[in-house]
Amino acid sequence: MIEARDIRKVYHTGDIETVALDGVSFTIKDGEYVAIMGPSGSGKSTLMHILGCLDTPSSGTYSLDGEDASELSGDELADIRKRKIGFVFQAFNLLPRTTVIRNVMLPLTYANVPHEERERRAREALTAASFPEDRYHNMSNQLSGGQIQRVAIARALVNDPTLILADEPTGNLDSRTTEIVLHTFAELNEKHGRTVVLITHEPDVAAHAKRIIRLKDGKILSDEMNPRPVKAVIPPGESTS
Amino acid sequence: MTTQDLFQETITALTANKARSGLTMLGIVIGIASVIAMVAIGNGAQASISSSINSLGSNLIIVIPGASTSGGISAGFGSTKTLTIADANAIGQQVQNIAAVAPESTGRQQVVSNQANTNTTVDGTVPAYTSVRNLQIAEGAFFSSEQQASLAKVAVIGPTAASSLFPDGSDPVGQTVRINNTIFTIIGETVAKGTSGASNQDDEIYIPITVAEQYLSNTLYKGSPTVSDISIEAANGDVMTQVQNDITALLLQLHGISNPSNADFQTLNQSDLISTVSTITGTFTLFLAAVAGISLIVGGIGIMNMMLTSVTERTKEIGLRKAIGASEADISNQFLMESLALTLIGGITGVVLGFAIAFGVSLTGIVAAQVSLSSVILAFGVSAGIGIIFGWYPARRAAKMNPIDALRFE
Numbered sequence: 001m002i003e004a005r006d007i008r009k010v011y012h013t014g015d016i017e018t019v020a021l022d023g024v025s026f027t028i029k030d031g032e033y034v035a036i037m038g039p040s041g042s043g044k045s046t047l048m049h050i051l052g053c054l055d056t057p058s059s060g061t062y063s064l065d066g067e068d069a070s071e072l073s074g075d076e077l078a079d080i081r082k083r084k085i086g087f088v089f090q091a092f093n094l095l096p097r098t099t100v101i102r103n104v105m106l107p108l109t110y111a112n113v114p115h116e117e118r119e120r121r122a123r124e125a126l127t128a129a130s131f132p133e134d135r136y137h138n139m140s141n142q143l144s145g146g147q148i149q150r151v152a153i154a155r156a157l158v159n160d161p162t163l164i165l166a167d168e169p170t171g172n173l174d175s176r177t178t179e180i181v182l183h184t185f186a187e188l189n190e191k192h193g194r195t196v197v198l199i200t201h202e203p204d205v206a207a208h209a210k211r212i213i214r215l216k217d218g219k220i221l222s223d224e225m226n227p228r229p230v231k232a233v234i235p236p237g238e239s240t241s
Numbered sequence: 242m243t244t245q246d247l248f249q250e251t252i253t254a255l256t257a258n259k260a261r262s263g264l265t266m267l268g269i270v271i272g273i274a275s276v277i278a279m280v281a282i283g284n285g286a287q288a289s290i291s292s293s294i295n296s297l298g299s300n301l302i303i304v305i306p307g308a309s310t311s312g313g314i315s316a317g318f319g320s321t322k323t324l325t326i327a328d329a330n331a332i333g334q335q336v337q338n339i340a341a342v343a344p345e346s347t348g349r350q351q352v353v354s355n356q357a358n359t360n361t362t363v364d365g366t367v368p369a370y371t372s373v374r375n376l377q378i379a380e381g382a383f384f385s386s387e388q389q390a391s392l393a394k395v396a397v398i399g400p401t402a403a404s405s406l407f408p409d410g411s412d413p414v415g416q417t418v419r420i421n422n423t424i425f426t427i428i429g430e431t432v433a434k435g436t437s438g439a440s441n442q443d444d445e446i447y448i449p450i451t452v453a454e455q456y457l458s459n460t461l462y463k464g465s466p467t468v469s470d471i472s473i474e475a476a477n478g479d480v481m482t483q484v485q486n487d488i489t490a491l492l493l494q495l496h497g498i499s500n501p502s503n504a505d506f507q508t509l510n511q512s513d514l515i516s517t518v519s520t521i522t523g524t525f526t527l528f529l530a531a532v533a534g535i536s537l538i539v540g541g542i543g544i545m546n547m548m549l550t551s552v553t554e555r556t557k558e559i560g561l562r563k564a565i566g567a568s569e570a571d572i573s574n575q576f577l578m579e580s581l582a583l584t585l586i587g588g589i590t591g592v593v594l595g596f597a598i599a600f601g602v603s604l605t606g607i608v609a610a611q612v613s614l615s616s617v618i619l620a621f622g623v624s625a626g627i628g629i630i631f632g633w634y635p636a637r638r639a640a641k642m643n644p645i646d647a648l649r650f651e
Binding site for chain 1: 242245253257558560561562563564565567568569571645648
């Protein structure tokens with residue numbers, strides 16, 4: 001469970017104060033599929049950094065599974081990211097010149113998981129992300145955009161995190177590949193019960209989530225359930241692309 | 242992250258840009274190789290100079306005549322004829338801790354054999370000369386005290402003089418040569434010693450000093466029965482100073498000179514000579530090593546430059562690694578390991594290359610280079626140190642990177 005309580009984030013540039021988040025509070029239960037939406041400048045990137053434990057709030061509290069992450073040092077944040085968060089970024093998700101399987105195993109090496117267990121868990125995660133098995137040993141720069149995002153999703157899953165946090169995961173993809181990636185998220189949420197938080201500025205993408213939080217000027221504009229989430233449909237003949 | 246993971250990351254990173262890794266390493270390779278080769282050449286030069294000084298004899302003190310002064314113009318040491326056989330005998334009898342004394346009278350003479358003739362050094366000396374000057378006999382024998390006493394006209398020939406006089410290669414021992422119209426029978430040949438400075442110790446003919454005095458005095462001595470120098474072998478290395486001082490005192494007394502600064506002779510101490518030469522060659526070696534050391538530092542800066550470029554280039558990768566949970570130590574270790582691997586691989590290659598250069602120089606015959614273990618250890622230690630020192634700053638920069646900024650980096 002994720003709890004954000006009265007989160008404020010203020011940036012200081014010289015004498016100028018910029019309020020990026022101004023008292024944001026919400027709770028996300030395990031197994032939810034939430035989209036956080038807003039135009040650029042709404043504070044959604046800042047919120048993503050705090051939710052992902054890449055940054056700490058100026059005031060307010062943020063906790064993951066009851067573990068307070070509001071006032072931690074750099075290495076403590078790294079440790080909490082390692083255990084509780086799986087990231088999918090818009091771009092530069094994979095290490096270049098490195099095979100798919102080694103990319104997926106990377107979080108496990110930092111978590112000191114024994115060698116023999118790493119490959120097994122990486123294979124499980126790749127299967128869950130519907131990545132074709134015959135390409136496990138391809139180099140990351142030999143993959144298509146959709147495949148890269150699936151590997152990134154598998155890597156986000158491999159540590160069994162509390163939260164899968166995706167930052168504009170479809171921003172660089174065409175509409176067909178977008179469908180494939182969104183389908184993967186929906187499956188993870190429904191079949192595997194994963195908590196997924198999707199940060200996006202596109203209403204079409206947000207419409208796939210079961211709950212939508214809208215941000216504007218650092219405040220929550222609305223936080224409502226989506227009664228009819230759009231179902232992502234995999235275009236015919238493209239299941240592996 | 243386990244050590245095995247760290248190694249794997251390092252190999253991946255270094256092989257990703259082989260040309261750049263190789264060129265960076267080249268700086269270290271050249272630095273290490275030149276330190277090792279230069280020190281080896283310096284050591285070799287020192288050893289070869291010391292050994293040629295030692296080939297003169299061991300614990301050797303040489304007394305040479307002093308300078309002659311004519312109307313205030315000094316002609317330099319050795320230009321006068323102030324030393325006599327009597328001086329040599331007095332040294333042998335009165336100075337303590339002496340193993341042997343060998344006076345010699347040398348001069349250039351035209352020597353004729355039945356095959357050829359040559360101009361060579363004729364050296365009138367005593368049997369003790371062999372031990373004092375470390376002269377080895379290859380064939381036959383050196384003349385004995387009896388032969389000296391009985392004025393036997395016998396000669397011992399050096400290999401260079403032998404090949405000049407007997408160009409057909411026939412055995413010189415048993416043959417005769419004519420020196421200044423006197424017939425000498427050759428009874429021995431010396432082992433080649435090589436050149437020592439300007440004089441070729443193998444181009445000599447040794448005859449008893451008594452015979453030289455008797456038959457060659459008109460050409461060798463030009464009138465007075467003096468000697469060119471007196472070689473004294475001290476009993477051991479520790480008494481060199483005492484022996485040298487006693488000889489000086491004795492000769493001053495014999496020559497009736499009260500003020501030592503007016504001495505008409507000079508004593509040369511072999512160990513002084515070696516230590517002077519060692520100081521010079523040591524300075525020379527240090528100079529060579531310092532020049533090579535500078536190239537090692539330049540190589541280290543090359544490593545730092547490459548690591549800084551690499552950290553900047555891989556900013557996004559660092560951001561990604563941190564986002565998925567890498568600690569500062571994980572990132573720092575990864576970059577330190579890369580620079581350490583570069584310097585160590587470069588260091589090993591440099592040591593091998595250094596040995597190869599030393600071996601190549603030895604093959605040319607100019608100097609027998611000696612690779613010293615200490616220079617290898619030093620060079621290796623320095624290269625590992627460079628890896629850590631010059632890798633530390635880039636590694637720290639990588640580790641301290643903010644993951645948000647790193648991910649956003651364009």
